[in-house]
Amino acid sequence: GIQVEQSPPDLILQEGANSTLRCNFSDSVNNLQWFHQNPWGQLINLFYIPSGTKQNGRLSATTVATERYSLLYISSSQTTDSGVYFCAVRQGAQKLVFGQGTRLTINP
Amino acid sequence: EAQVTQNPRYLITVTGKKLTVTCSQNMNHEYMSWYRQDPGLGLRQIYYSMNVEATDKGDVPEGYKVSRKEKRNFPLILESPSPNQTSLYFCASSLNGITEAFFGQGTRLTVV
Numbered sequence: 001g002i003q004v005e006q007s008p009p010d011l012i013l014q015e016g017a018n019s020t021l022r023c024n025f026s027d028s029v030n031n032l033q034w035f036h037q038n039p040w041g042q043l044i045n046l047f048y049i050p051s052g053t054k055q056n057g058r059l060s061a062t063t064v065a066t067e068r069y070s071l072l073y074i075s076s077s078q079t080t081d082s083g084v085y086f087c088a089v090r091q092g093a094q095k096l097v098f099g100q101g102t103r104l105t106i107n108p
Numbered sequence: 109e110a111q112v113t114q115n116p117r118y119l120i121t122v123t124g125k126k127l128t129v130t131c132s133q134n135m136n137h138e139y140m141s142w143y144r145q146d147p148g149l150g151l152r153q154i155y156y157s158m159n160v161e162a163t164d165k166g167d168v169p170e171g172y173k174v175s176r177k178e179k180r181n182f183p184l185i186l187e188s189p190s191p192n193q194t195s196l197y198f199c200a201s202s203l204n205g206i207t208e209a210f211f212g213q214g215t216r217l218t219v220v
Contacts, residue, residue: 030206041196041214048208086151088209095141095153095166096200096209 002027006087006099013077014107021072021102023087031090032063034072037101038083046072046085077106110135114199114212121189121219129184129215131199139205140182144168144195145214151198157182158205189219 003026013019023032034046047054047061049070054061058078063070074081084103088096112133121127133140141156143166153166157176171193173185182201186193199212 031208033208035211041216043198043211043214045208045210088151090206090209092206094205095156096143096151098151100150 002029002089002091002097004087004089004097004099006085006102008102009100010103010105012105012107015077015079017077017106019074019077019104021074021085021087021104023070023072023089023099025068025070025087025089027068027091028065029089029091031096032065032070033088033096034061034070035086035088036081036083037086043086074104077104079106079108082106110210112199112201112210112212114197114215116215117213118216119218121217123190123219124188127186127189127217129186129197129199129217131182131184131212132180133182133199133201133210134180135201135203135210136179137201137203137210138179139203140176140199140201141166141209142172142174142182142184143198143200145198146195154184154197156205189217191219193217194219
């Protein structure tokens, strides 16, 4: 099956810093999503981005489908950005396959 | 507000006592699924449903049952829970099996 790898596994930053999270996948996909799992365990949709670039406030994402990777950018980090960020992909009408996540800690 | 609603959010139960975790979506989505999340194992699909009366096994279906009698509801049934089913459970829905998926708030289940 398709493999999804996220890097880095852990990231510790000071408030105000910028960060880039990467997601590599092993095969072509027709669905790629980024999620934020907050400290209460909830999975929050960030982006649905099978290809191209999207922006939402301080967050933006780019997926280069032909090269099988996606990047999530977080600018001017805030402590509320802490948590685990997941990339998930889907081939056809199948299950979402999740990466192992990047644990982001923003210190005040 | 478009959402996926799971209940309960937290549950502690004893081995062998049947339980149901409910999931409801108000977006008229056809595709619904259940995942469990465990440390070191990530999120794994338990069951999914492409439409009413159409359900199929995911990666870890043992010990679980589901039903899809109405489009909006997709309950997860544990007929005889065991401690290895202690986990964080998520219900998800999407318009079809390809488009953006939306997740419920999660159900943290502990079986003692």
